[in-house]
Amino acid sequence: MAERRRAVDTGPQNIEQTRFVFFPGNVIAEDRSRELMELERYRIGGIEVDSPTLCAVPGWENFVARCRITPVLTYGDPLPRQLMAEGERAVVLDRAPAPALPDTATAYISGGSVAAPVINGVQVCVGVRAYPGEHIPFITEQGFQSRRGVYELASLFRVKMEWEEFAASGIQEEFFPNLHALPKTLREVEATIQSVQARKHGLEREIAGEMLQSCGIFRLWATQHLDKIDQAVQAGRNDAGFAHTYSSLDLVLLEQLERERVDQHLRNQASSQMTMAQAMQMMAENNAKQAEVAAQMAQNMKVNQDLLSAGLNRTFAPAPEPNDEPSGIQSPSAEDKRPKTGIRSR
Numbered sequence: 180m181a182e183r184r185r186a187v188d189t190g191p192q193n194i195e196q197t198r199f200v201f202f203p204g205n206v207i208a209e210d211r212s213r214e215l216m217e218l219e220r221y222r223i224g225g226i227e228v229d230s231p232t233l234c235a236v237p238g239w240e241n242f243v244a245r246c247r248i249t250p251v252l253t254y255g256d257p258l259p260r261q262l263m264a265e266g267e268r269a270v271v272l273d274r275a276p277a278p279a280l281p282d283t284a285t286a287y288i289s290g291g292s293v294a295a296p297v298i299n300g301v302q303v304c305v306g307v308r309a310y311p312g313e314h315i316p317f318i319t320e321q322g323f324q325s326r327r328g329v330y331e332l333a334s335l336f337r338v339k340m341e342w343e344e345f346a347a348s349g350i351q352e353e354f355f356p357n358l359h360a361l362p363k364t365l366r367e368v369e370a371t372i373q374s375v376q377a378r379k380h381g382l383e384r385e386i387a388g389e390m391l392q393s394c395g396i397f398r399l400w401a402t403q404h405l406d407k408i409d410q411a412v413q414a415g416r417n418d419a420g421f422a423h424t425y426s427s428l429d430l431v432l433l434e435q436l437e438r439e440r441v442d443q444h445l446r447n448q449a450s451s452q453m454t455m456a457q458a459m460q461m462m463a464e465n466n467a468k469q470a471e472v473a474a475q476m477a478q479n480m481k482v483n484q485d486l487l488s489a490g491l492n493r494t495f496a497p498a499p500e501p502n503d504e505p506s507g508i509q510s511p512s513a514e515d516k517r518p519k520t521g522i523r524s525r
Contacts, residue, residue: 194312328397334385
């Protein structure tokens with residue numbers, strides 16, 4: 180493998196040739212993905228790499244998307260010689276009969292303050308170029324203490340494949356045809372690559388082998404990263420009173436590696452306690468409502484009892500004692516009791 184890397188990375192004759200890289204994971208934190216959700220590349224995931232050679236697709240600059248074979252192309256940046264760093268190579272990016280380049284060169288360079296030079300009646304747009312062969316070590320993090328898994332597909336370099344040819348080859352579609360329906364876990368990504376490797380021969384099988392090496396590097400990096408985070412979380416609070424927890428990036432890696440949080444039991448316990456507290460609160464509220472209903476029922480029963488008692492008292496009250504004479508009628512006098520003969524006295 181070391182000989183292959185030397186073959187593709189050394190020699191000025193190779194710096195302009197198109198290179199291809201692959202990355203199987205996602206290292207974009209959840210909060211950043213939500214913040215830039217309107218950009219398609221952040222919905223898919225991948226890794227941000229600050230290199231102008233990652234410029235093949237507008238809107239995907241400086242980005243290696245997850246499970247997408249990404250080309251590394253030569254890039255030209257218009258820049259006047261006056262602004263170039265010492266030792267930087269100036270190259271001609273465009274030329275046309277004067278003054279045909281003011282819009283593309285003069286207006287772009289330093290806000291239009293520096294005019295593109297005219298040589299023999301031809302206006303020349305100069306600048307600097309970024310070449311794939313110069314940027315590939317940085318993109319793949321060669322020499323970095325911890326590589327994350329961006330890996331060059333050297334098999335495509337050996338066959339001298341260019342970007343237009345690759346786009347029409349259907350190689351990307353053989354592995355991951357739909358970037359919006361990618362496997363969620365690294366294990367599933369590896370299984371997809373292995374299935375292609377098993378049924379294909381030649382170039383596709385070589386590409387699959389390089390993809391699996393990329394998966395291995397990413398798994399190693401993510402595992403080591405999460406191991407350190409797990410230890411910090413398990414340690415609890417430090418002397419300064421700070422308790423380490425998982426970042427949004429850590430949560431993204433946990434999902435891809437199908438690992439659980441080491442504090443999951445504490446989270447489960449806290450969730451259970453919260454659920455119990457909510458249940459007790461609901462029970463207390465229900466008891467209060469039941470007590471209120473019971474008091475209302477007791478009050479209603481008392482009112483009903485009072486009404487019933489009043490009705491019973493009226494129904495079963497003793498009859499009043501009868502008088503000798505009905506009230507309001509005077510008893511007749513002795514004179515009135517004498518029989519009347521019907522003879523009027525004179």
